[in-house]
Amino acid sequence: MSVSTSPKTRKVRATVPPRPNKPRRGGASRRAPHWWVPWAFAAPGLALFGLTTGYPLVRSLQISFYQWSVLPGTASQFVGLGNYVRALGDSQFWNSVENAGAYLLMTVPATIAIALAFATLLHRPMPGRTLFRVIYYIPVVTSWVVVSLLFRYLFTTDNGAVNWFIQDIVHVVNGPVPWLEQRWTAMAAVSLLGIWKNLGWCIVVFLAALAGVQQDLYEAAEIDGANAWHKFVYVTFPGIRGTVVFVTIVQIIGAFNVFPSILLMTNGGPAGSTEVPLTYMYKQAFSFLDFGYAAAMSFVLAIIISAVSYLQYRFTREKKEARS
Amino acid sequence: MAMTSVRVLLVAAGALFMIAPFLIMVSTSFEPDTALLPSPPHFFPQNLTFSNYLDAWNGSDFGRYFLNSAYVSVLTTVASVAISAMTAFAFARFDFPAKNLVYGILLAGLMIPGIVVIVPQFILAKSLGLVDSLNGLVFFYTAGQIAFTTFLLRAFFERVPIELDEAMTIDGAGTLRKFLRLYLPLGRPALATAGVFSFLGAWDEYVWALTVISDSSKRTLPLGIAAFQGEHSTAWGLVFAASTIAVIPVVAVYIAGQRHLISGLTAGAVK
Numbered sequence: 001m002s003v004s005t006s007p008k009t010r011k012v013r014a015t016v017p018p019r020p021n022k023p024r025r026g027g028a029s030r031r032a033p034h035w036w037v038p039w040a041f042a043a044p045g046l047a048l049f050g051l052t053t054g055y056p057l058v059r060s061l062q063i064s065f066y067q068w069s070v071l072p073g074t075a076s077q078f079v080g081l082g083n084y085v086r087a088l089g090d091s092q093f094w095n096s097v098e099n100a101g102a103y104l105l106m107t108v109p110a111t112i113a114i115a116l117a118f119a120t121l122l123h124r125p126m127p128g129r130t131l132f133r134v135i136y137y138i139p140v141v142t143s144w145v146v147v148s149l150l151f152r153y154l155f156t157t158d159n160g161a162v163n164w165f166i167q168d169i170v171h172v173v174n175g176p177v178p179w180l181e182q183r184w185t186a187m188a189a190v191s192l193l194g195i196w197k198n199l200g201w202c203i204v205v206f207l208a209a210l211a212g213v214q215q216d217l218y219e220a221a222e223i224d225g226a227n228a229w230h231k232f233v234y235v236t237f238p239g240i241r242g243t244v245v246f247v248t249i250v251q252i253i254g255a256f257n258v259f260p261s262i263l264l265m266t267n268g269g270p271a272g273s274t275e276v277p278l279t280y281m282y283k284q285a286f287s288f289l290d291f292g293y294a295a296a297m298s299f300v301l302a303i304i305i306s307a308v309s310y311l312q313y314r315f316t317r318e319k320k321e322a323r324s
Numbered sequence: 325m326a327m328t329s330v331r332v333l334l335v336a337a338g339a340l341f342m343i344a345p346f347l348i349m350v351s352t353s354f355e356p357d358t359a360l361l362p363s364p365p366h367f368f369p370q371n372l373t374f375s376n377y378l379d380a381w382n383g384s385d386f387g388r389y390f391l392n393s394a395y396v397s398v399l400t401t402v403a404s405v406a407i408s409a410m411t412a413f414a415f416a417r418f419d420f421p422a423k424n425l426v427y428g429i430l431l432a433g434l435m436i437p438g439i440v441v442i443v444p445q446f447i448l449a450k451s452l453g454l455v456d457s458l459n460g461l462v463f464f465y466t467a468g469q470i471a472f473t474t475f476l477l478r479a480f481f482e483r484v485p486i487e488l489d490e491a492m493t494i495d496g497a498g499t500l501r502k503f504l505r506l507y508l509p510l511g512r513p514a515l516a517t518a519g520v521f522s523f524l525g526a527w528d529e530y531v532w533a534l535t536v537i538s539d540s541s542k543r544t545l546p547l548g549i550a551a552f553q554g555e556h557s558t559a560w561g562l563v564f565a566a567s568t569i570a571v572i573p574v575v576a577v578y579i580a581g582q583r584h585l586i587s588g589l590t591a592g593a594v595k
Contacts, residue, residue, distance in 0.1 A: 031419070037499050038418035045411030045470045046426065052467035053433045056444035063444060118338055121331045128332065134579065135339045138346070141578045143528035145546035146567040149553050150349050153560055159363035161348055168364065196342065257437045260530050264550060278439050286535060291443050298440040309435045 057302075064296035070289045083296035092272060093297060096280040099187055103276065104255035106191035107198070111251055112244065114195070115202030120232065122203065123210045133207075137200035144197075148264035151193040155179040155265075162189075183273040186266045190274070193261050198254065202247050206240065213239035249312035253305050277301050346571075353377070353564035361560075376565035386566050388541065389548035392458055393527055393570070396544060399462045400526040404469035405518050409511065411470065412477035413503050417489070433471040439531060446535055455536045461544070464536075465526045473518040480514035481507055513584060520581035527574060545570040 032038050064084070067077040087093050118136070122129060139147060154161045156179075163176045179189045217235045226234065237244070259278040262268065268275040268283070275283075277297065285294035347367040353376050354369035355362075362370075380386045414420075415427055445464065446455075454460030484507060492502050508515070530546040537543060543551065549570060553563045 033499060035420070038414040038420045038423075041410045041414035041418075041499075041503070042426075045407045045474060046430075048407065048467040049430060049433060049470045052445060052448070052464060053436065053441060053471070054429070056441035056448060057436065059444035059447070060441050063447075118335065121335050124331075126328055126332050126335070128336075132335050132339050134582065135342050137578070138575060139342060141524055141528075141574050142571055143530065143546050143574070145528075145530050145550050146349075146571060147345075149549065149563060149567065150345050153352070153361075153564075154345060154348065156361055159361040159365075161344075161365040164364050196345070199342070253435070253437070257439065259439060264553075282439070282442070282531075285443050285446075291447075295443050298443065302436060302440040305437065305440075306435065 119206035416481035
C-alpha cells in the first residue's frame with residue numbers, strides 16, 4: 001500500500017480528525033509500505049548476530065558431542081555424551097566450580113550490601129556528589145587487564161600495599177600474608193577486586209531506582225514516627241526490590257563469568273587450585289586444543305546461567321503480580 | 325547539618341578506597357623501578373621521572389598498540405551504532421511476522437556470556453580468515469554489541485512521537501528518509517549512549533583478542549599490557565605507565581559521556 005502524496009489528499013487527511021477508537025500506537029506508520037522494508041533494516045544486525053552468536057551456539061552443542069579434531073583433513077570422532085560424562089568425573093572441573101561458588105559467595109552479598117549502603121548515602125544532595133559518583137564508577141570502565149595487574153601488584157607479599165595496610169595501619173596480622181600463593185587467600189584477593197570493580201555499577205543502578213521511590217511514603221512514615229532504619233526496611237527496600245533482584249542476578253551471572261582477573265592475578269595457580277570454570281575451559285580449548293571437552297563444559301555453564309536468569313525472571317514476575 | 329557531614333565523611337572514606345589503587349598505579353608509573361616495592365606505598369610520586377612513559381611509547385610497541393586499539397574501537401563504535409540503529413528502528417516502528425520471537429532470541433543472546441561460544445567463534449573466525457587481523461576484531465566486536473545496542477536504541481526510537489512520523493509520511497517521505505531525517509537526529513542522545521558503550525567495550529576487551537591475535541604487531545593495548553607484564557614481571561613502572569596511557573581515553577570518554585552512560589545503564593534495570 002502506498003501513501004498518496006497529491007496535495008488534495010494531503011489537505012483532506014490533514015483536516016480529518018483522528019478516529020477516536022484508533023489505537024494510539026497502532027497508527028498507519030506501523031504498517032510497512034512493503035513487507036520487506038523492516039527486514040531490510042533489520043537484516044545486517046540480525047545476520048551478524050545470527051552468524052556470531054546463534055550459529056556458534058548450535059555449533060557448540062554439536063562440537064560437545066565429538067572428540068573434536070583441530071587438524072584440517074582429519075575426522076572428528078563422535079563420542080555422544082562422553083565429554084559431559086568426563087566433566088562430571090573431572091575433579092579439576094569440580095574444583096573450578098567450587099572456586100566460582102566461593103567467589104560468588106564472597107562477592108555478591110558484599111557488593112550488594114555495600115552498594116545499597118553507599119547508594120542510600122549518595123541519594124540525597126551533598127557537596128561533591130557528582131565527583132564521588134565519578135570516582136566510584138571509574139573502576140567499572142577500566143579494563144580488566146589494567147585492574148587485574150594493578151591488584152596483583154597491591155597484593156604482592158613483600159611490601160605490597162594491602163599487606164602494609166593490614167599490618168601497619170589496622171594491625172590485624174603480624175607478618176605479611178602470602179595472598180596469591182595459596183588457594184583461599186588468592187580467591188579472597190580476586191574477590192576483593194571483583195567487589196571493588198563492580199561496586200560503581202551497582203551504586204548507579206540503585207541510585208536510579210531510589211530516585212523512583214515515592215517521596216510521600218517517607219513523609220507518611222515520618223508522621224508514623226519511623227526512624228531511618230525503619231524507613232529503609234519498610235519504604236526504601238520494598239520500593240527497589242525489583243532492582244535489587246535484577247542487580248543480584250547480573251552479579252551472580254558475572255560471578256560465573258569470572259575470568260580475566262583469575263587469568264592475570266593467579267593464572268589458576270598455585271598448582272591449578274584457583275582455576276574457575278572459564279579459565280579451565282579456556283585452557284582445555286586453547287592450550288590442549290581439546291575443543292570437544294571445552295564445548296561440553298561451556299554448555300554446562302550456559303545451562304546453569306540460563307537457569308539462574310530464568311529463575312530471576314520468574315521471581316521478579318511473581319513479586320510484581322503479588323504486589324498488584 | 326550534622327547528618328550531611330557524616331554522610332560526606334562516609335562517602336569520602338569509601339571514595340578513598342576506590343581511588344587509592346589508581347593513585348598507587350600512577351605514582352609507580354612516574355618512579356624508577358626498584359627491586360623491592362616501597363613501603364609504605366607511594367600515593368604520590370617521589371623521585372619523579374618520565375622515563376617509563378618515554379620507554380613505553382618509544383622503546384616498546386605501546387604506540388602501535390595504542391593506535392591499533394584506537395582503530396578497532398572507533399570502527400567498532402561507528403559500525404555497531406549504525407547497524408544497531410537500523411535494527412532497532414525496524415523493531416521500534418514496524419509490525420512484521422515473528423517480530424517478538426526474533427527479538428526474544430536477540431535478548432536471550434544478551435544473557436549468554438560470550439565465552440560460552442568462544443570455541444565455535446574461533447573456528448568460524450578461522451574459516452572466514454578473520455584471525456590475526458584488526459578488521460577481524462572489529463567484525464566480532466561489532467557483532468557482539470548488536471544485541472545490547474539494539475535493545476537500548478529500540479526503547480528510544482519507540483518514544484519518538486508517532487505524530488512526527490505521520491506528518492512526514494503525509495509530506496511524502498519514504499521510510500529511509502524518515503529514518504535518516506527524523507529518527508537518527510532525534511535519537512542522538514541514545515546513539516551517543518550506545519557509542520560510549522561500544523567504544524569502552526572494544527577498548528577494554530581482552531579475552532577474544534587474546535584468542536585470535538598472535539602477531540605481536542596486531543596487539544591491542546590490553547593484550548600489549550598483559551603480554552608485557554608476562555615478559556618483564558618486575559618492570560611495574562613501565563607496565564603502569566602503559567596502563568595509565570590506556571586508562572586516560574577511557575576516563576575521558578566516560579566523563580564526556582557520563583550522563584549518556586548512566587541513562588543507558590539504567591534503561592533496562594529500573595522498572
